[in-house]
Amino acid sequence: EVEATVVSVEASATDAGQQHHEPKEQRMYGRYTQELGVYAKEEAARLRDGGVRDGGGLRRNTSVRSRAADLLEYEKDPCAKCQMCASRCQKFLISRVGEDWIFLILLGLLMALVSWVMDYAIAFCQEAQKWMYGGLDSNMLLQYIAWVTYPVVLITFSAGFTQILAPQAVGSGIPEMKTILRGVVLKEYLTFKTFVAKVIGLTCALGSGMPLGKEGPFVHVASLCAALLSKFMAALFGGTYMNELRNTEMLSAACAVGVGCCFAAPIGGVLFSIEVTSTFFAVRNYWRGFFAATFSAFIFRVLAVWNQEEETITALFKTRFRLDFPFDLQELPAFAILGIACGFGGALFVYLNRLIVECMRKQKTINKFLLRKRLVYPALVTLLVSTLTFPPGFGQFMAGQLTQHESLVALFDNRTWCRQGVAEEFDYISHSHAWKHPQVNVFITLILFIIMKFWMSAVATTMPVPCGAFMPVFLIGAAFGRLVGEIMAAMFPDGIHADGSVYPIVPGGYAVVGAAALSGAVTHTVSTAVIVFELTGQISHILPVMIAVILANAVAQSLQPSLYDSIIRIKKLPYLPELGMGHHEKYNIRVEDIMVRDVRFITLTSSYRDLQEVLLTGQLKTLALVESRDSMILLGSIERSQLQSLLSHQLGRQRRLEHLRQLAQDNGTHDHLPSLATDSTPSSPCISTEESSSFSPAVSNVQLPLKSALKTVSAISDTETPNTEWEEQQLDMPVDFKNCKIDPAPFQLVERTSLHKTHTIFSLLGLDHAYVTSTGRLVGVVSLKEVRMCIDLAVVSAY
């Protein structure tokens, strides 16, 4: 019976760890905080020093280590203030830099291969669609069916596949990475299943030709790759690859690799990933991202050369604007207006995207229907979008036959499209002819393209497939820029420049500016400027691009959160939002206004009964240790799991057996007892409780192990001697804190600390909670939840 209970404890722990629908609120408290090797060493030293002989701590650690690869670890560092280590020291505790290089090279290589193969597969899919569509040009209906069926099948497959294999693979993954790098473990987002689902789902989704992007998911894929690679290296070599801190550090490099190898833009990739995922950035990690992203981008482009696609390494969307006079000074107001308009457009996009999601959630009938038939929504959306882009139908007015790549190449073209002006000899080569309808002006085509793509992209990115929104937004921005550029070219056919020489306006330059500005506005980043330089291989428009991006950001940031923050809020991920700019008067709040005054604590003189009571009623991860109920002087904090093991040790099998033996010695009956005493199998309740308690944070219901432990204990009591009297005695004894790890300096604030400062401290150190003290006396506790709620309220009311 004892064995059975133990097994059930473990089973439930594993089960709960794999549950995806557990409340997020609870999941946020589980974090990777400890390098196991260091921990084991320190624990060993501690045991040696303390003279503790049983080696329980060590044994527990090694047993934990063997399971570490699969289960969420939660081990608190004995060092004070170490919560910050979770998010900061991670970037620091590297023992062997050489291994870093190898890891980064492998990661870059792998990601470049994945990116290239995926691009190849996507191009193949799109070719197949074109071939089908082209082969059936005799019959319009058949052509339509072919044009529509193909993406519907691909998207439905993508949605179904990810739904079955790993629902976490849905969406871009940047919000989740942002949350993970904030220090919150979203374990199931970094599994092999998710990797497979993401890669295959993404390939199908992009192959369908829907307005979806590769960049966001690629950040996630790269992170997955890094996580799996370090697991693999750990299995092969052990040692530093087990270091969870180091892994998180590698994740931030991986984000850079993701963007870098997707656009062949190493610098932009690094900057974009920093802007999108970090709050405080450790400059000494800079080189890591740069190295990995550069290597990855290099391999990605080399593969294209080896495959004879390119003659040498060049930019992905190479432009050929003239170098000697890229733009006129007097064009700058037009660029500035373009930037401001893109700012409004970006905010609108984020708003539209959120509106669609919220609409569908609020409409209960739609919501119910969609929840039952998960594949209907993507199929319907795809049907709608592909019907509208059907080239012989409405698609002819919006360049519907072009893929994203082709459209972008055409939009960045250095020639002028409109018939006025010097570009009269415009020859419809390559993809540009798709933009020119015999009956309709090129301006109408562009406007239709922008409007249609705008809502299509906003809708398409809400589909439950792996997809990003960066590329569609980039494309819309390019089209909008092109439109402005063409209008300028039409207005000033000979260019603006006054002094003799004629420099016609380059509408392609406007397209570049527009692309950077709109994508910058949607993501709230300025590094899109760098990305366009690397994408186009030309930096001549640097000033217009920078001006437009900054203006677009200024407008968009004052109107809406970034797309990723918006998704974080929609998905209710455990992320601490930024304080909005300029809404500071909203935050005239102090810690005393939001802190929880009813703090659970233990005193130095607490009995085990108090301990039991506190553990059974509260849910907090750590408990405050105060000197006494009267003085309330905060001495430190103790982890829940530590207290659990203290309690279970006190009531545990060994002590119980000792007691029984004592009893037996007193009664003179020691015939059946030796067999029990030597029964120290690894499944003895004491050890199993300790094991499960160290897994506890992964378990959604943290109290489970304790309850089971108590159950186990009472099971023993039931089977052997009904000694509740002994138990009561034990519970009344004062707690012995000697073998208990106490964090002697938990993070403290005072009552008058402002919300500003609390926010900064929490995000800088990656804190979960902080105690509020007044001259050493504990008066309250404030946790991430309270801070988040408080800011959310303020931010929501601000928008």
Added chain:
Amino acid sequence: EVEATVVSVEASATDAGQQHHEPKEQRMYGRYTQELGVYAKEEAARLRDGGVRDGGGLRRNTSVRSRAADLLEYEKDPCAKCQMCASRCQKFLISRVGEDWIFLILLGLLMALVSWVMDYAIAFCQEAQKWMYGGLDSNMLLQYIAWVTYPVVLITFSAGFTQILAPQAVGSGIPEMKTILRGVVLKEYLTFKTFVAKVIGLTCALGSGMPLGKEGPFVHVASLCAALLSKFMAALFGGTYMNELRNTEMLSAACAVGVGCCFAAPIGGVLFSIEVTSTFFAVRNYWRGFFAATFSAFIFRVLAVWNQEEETITALFKTRFRLDFPFDLQELPAFAILGIACGFGGALFVYLNRLIVECMRKQKTINKFLLRKRLVYPALVTLLVSTLTFPPGFGQFMAGQLTQHESLVALFDNRTWCRQGVAEEFDYISHSHAWKHPQVNVFITLILFIIMKFWMSAVATTMPVPCGAFMPVFLIGAAFGRLVGEIMAAMFPDGIHADGSVYPIVPGGYAVVGAAALSGAVTHTVSTAVIVFELTGQISHILPVMIAVILANAVAQSLQPSLYDSIIRIKKLPYLPELGMGHHEKYNIRVEDIMVRDVRFITLTSSYRDLQEVLLTGQLKTLALVESRDSMILLGSIERSQLQSLLSHQLGRQRRLEHLRQLAQDNGTHDHLPSLATDSTPSSPCISTEESSSFSPAVSNVQLPLKSALKTVSAISDTETPNTEWEEQQLDMPVDFKNCKIDPAPFQLVERTSLHKTHTIFSLLGLDHAYVTSTGRLVGVVSLKEVRMCIDLAVVSAY
């Protein structure tokens, strides 16, 4: 007599605040940590709540505020853990974003103007030299005298001028900015005098044509500009411009502006300044730097357009490499080798620079001579350098007649110089002919140029004038790259590419790569890559540049510290050095090994006598407050100044008068006492002591005010009643901590915290010191000094 003492206290405080030669060790403890407005508000609330009637705190604050503009402030925030605010929250506590924009625009505008005017003046100086040299071509000797005298006069003037006006203006200023942004106040580096000295000194130094750079000093000039601008705005508008935290935040934007408007490279400027000055970077400040740097770069280039120098806004050193096939894949190994060589070169440069400084310091006779005749060294160096570059002399073999700008334009030329290969029709237009000596091969010229410039730059940057090393190093790198490129072009006259079409090698591309790699190696940055793209206006060589820069960094970082860190070490600035990469085994040190065990503390039951004793013996800025001598439980920390005012209040005039009145009442003699009691002029000893105690950290000898206070007190005792008995009584009373600001949560570590973690925590939070506790018991204290010494030892032994 009382009046006189008070005045002397204030005078000595002001005097000491302006002393430049006080030991750096002490200066580092003074820091800007407090927004005065917030402090005053909180203090007012505190006084109201606490029912303290005399308003001493408030009065003191307003009196402090009126002097704040001139004197170093040190006010501890009452909020716990606020030390981090000094370096982090600064970037956060902004009340009005609109004012930020205005400030940044003004800063950008101002710096662009300064940069442009300075460039104009420098160009004028160099033209004047050329004109003089050219006009005297009949007589070689006169020509030589003109060529040599001109720079010697300029450099001597520059050295003398800065020496007299503001010796802090010497050097690049980046190391100092790094230290200031670390949170250590180097007050005298941000004065108007320094600004004038730096701008004029730099203009003269660069106008002399010596191998000196503008970029490093420009970071300093921009920071000076920002500091002065906020002082000016504060004087005009008051309010937020008084906020010292905000000013520091603006300083980091100013650094970006400095680089941005020097090279017209906004993105590179931002990244370079982040890499060079920050350890942890708050991403939410990103836009500030970008905005200001872009605006500044824009205005800088617009000025050039308005002045008819340029037709439109373009890059500073525009290149015209071909776009369709910038380089061959098979050239990459050459680029990689170039990068590695530059890495070694960069490390050698840093080593050489340090060697020269250290040599001159160690040679006592030289040292003594130089200290007495400060202008002899720069004059001698200038004479040597200009003699060697004299064009008809040795200069003809090393393109001596070209200025830095001209050399760089020539080196980045897209044509091949060597006669072999396709570039046979090489026409010696523009500045390229200087490289081609009729008797000597172009390779020899290049090699001589590199070798001569290398040591010349290393020597020249040690001169006591405002100057940077970035640009000379950049130039040497370009020349080295050019050399490699020319060699490649000579080896493969038809290019490497195998498939039919001939793409000759572009040696200019190698020059770009070499420039980025060498400057990256010397400064330990990767953002030099971005700077070259912005400088040349072409990004086509992105992959070679990135590869070379990363390799150069890898090599240089493993051999030597960066140039700026090297200067920090030479100047012994109070900066916490980075832990070297790969030397981690050296840091197997724990806090218990370095902490100071003999901590000065006060207990809750301390008497005023204990207080006096502690204050008179120790030098620490804050003192630990423990529960009792036995328990040693750390309750918080109290500032020295707080204790000083406690003590002086206890022994102060008011209490003394009360005592006298009491005495008089008892003795029935109250004829002369009312006049004393109403004598509450602002110069009463109590208030003056409080005032001077709040200035104390600016004073090099922190004990001064206390001693004076005691002196004042005894002065009163002497003049009035010799009541030493009363004094003794007062000293034996237990301290009343009621009105004393206690920081309830000073930063704590445990004994086993590793040096790694201590370093991270200190640099992340900008700490001065941290207490070491063991379950709440105070066991030691570790300050920045110990951490720095320990790391220095390890780093020095590693190199």
